[in-house]
Amino acid sequence: MEKATKRKMTGVLLSIFILILSLTPPAQSYFNLPTEQRLTVGEELKINLNFPQHFLQKLSFYVQTDTGNLLQQNGKVFTERSFKGTDGWPIAAEPGRVNLQMRLFGLIPLKTVAVDVLPETAVVPGGHSIGVLMRSKGVMVIGYSPVVDSKGVKHYPAKEAGIEIGDLIITINGEVVKTDGEAARLIDKLGESGQEIQLRIKRNNKELLITLKPLFCAETKRNRLGLYIRDSAAGVGTLTFYDPKTGYYGALGHIIADAETNKQIALGEGRIINAAIQGINQGEIGRPGEKIGTFLDKTTLSGDIRKNTTFGIFGKLDRHIQNSLYKEPIPVAFSNQVKEGKAEILTVVNEEKIERFAINIDKVMLQNKPEGKGLVIRITDPRLLSVTGGIVQGMSGSPIIQDGKLIGAVTHVFVNDPTRGYGILAEWMLLEAGIINQQSEKVVKGAIAPFSIL
Incomplete structure (x- = not known):
């Protein structure tokens, strides 16, 4: 029983030690190291690790390139299969791709970083x-506005039909609308017939068809859906x-x-x-x-x-x-x-x-x-x-x-x-x-x- 308790305590303490160790700057620099990097011709092929010098001496970097002249060191073509981080970093001499595998003691693989060497971008x-002037593709619903009938009762046809704030109205009865003025005139004209109309809307990258009927507004003297809309920013x-x-x-x-x-x-x-x-x-x-x-x-x-x-x-x-x-x-x-x-x-x-x-x-x-x-x-x-x-x-x-x-x-x-x-x-x-x-x-x-x- 006592041995089992000791093993459990040892396991807990070891876990805590590993957790604390993983939060140190050197460990964070390793875990956060991107596996895909870019650099430009003329720059060092350097892996940013916040490791102490004595630990870097135990690391080797094994190199694979897609061209033999891609790297240089001390002004000469780098032909070695590997190097140590304490030896100095090779220079990228021409565009290409390099794979660097980090190994501990030259044997234990830790992480591979792929580096694309690009021409200098200036x-x-x-x-x-x-x-900045922008016009949306369609008209955006930015709020609800009541349609007041002849008795003073407020109605919200669009809201009741399921139109949501943020919806983008693309077409009205199949006709593409580009401005808020176009949309208002078209709805008023179609509303005069007393028939339902169909809106094609875009919501969260999905298109929906919603059918509803405009109502005559006694305050504005036109047929409306009960929406505030905007076409530009x-x-x-x-x-x-x-x-x-x-x-x-x-x-x-x-x-x-x-x-x-x-x-x-x-x-x-x-x-x-x-x-x-x-x-x-x-x-x-x-x-x-x-x-x-x-x-x-x-x-x-x-x-x-x-x-x-x-x-x-x-x-x-x-x-x-x-x-x-x-x-x-x-x-x-x-x-x-x-x-x-x-x-x-x-x-x-x-x-x-x-x-x-x-x-x-x-x-x-x-x-x-x-x-x-x-x-x-x-x-x-x-x-x-x-x-x-x-x-x-x-x-x-x-x-x-x-x-x-x-x-x-x-x-x-x-x-x-x-x-x-x-x-x-x-x-x-x-x-x-x-x-x-x-x-x-x-x-x-x-x-x-x-x-x-x-």
């Missing part, structure tokens, strides 16, 4: 203030990057959603144009601030919107643009190259002048797949804090630059601390824009065979 950093944001090779751009770093329903606006058509910042409502704890902007008639910056996604809006500019602070395109850092510490953002707080402001990267979330909120950032620039109070609406998309490379974009503010907020990694925005993918397809010819465990 973009013009943004910071430009933009006006407009606002001020910030350009993140422009690719001079393709003409594509990325902006905002987050999805455009309807202000009333918080649902994604299904893109019908849209454009970005020049905007100027006329004032700032400062951010406070519990109340986000905002830039007050006006749209400009000049067309030095204009383009279409082709995507509205969780990573921002994307499209093609009508003409080349420049950044007054960076005369030449700058390289893009991949997620495994971003580090905590000092950085800067580019944004506009007055008229159209792009300025740089100091920030700190407080945390980098290692991500194996595209996700938002990959960075926690903190505004440290005294002037920006005095003007805005921190991160404000309209600053979304402001490029984040570290060591001369574009690493991400500002996306969200912490409501309870306007000096801090989230950023999205630039890598995911370029993937969404198709810029990295287009280059990868030319570089990576196919996966190389996985390692065998010896």
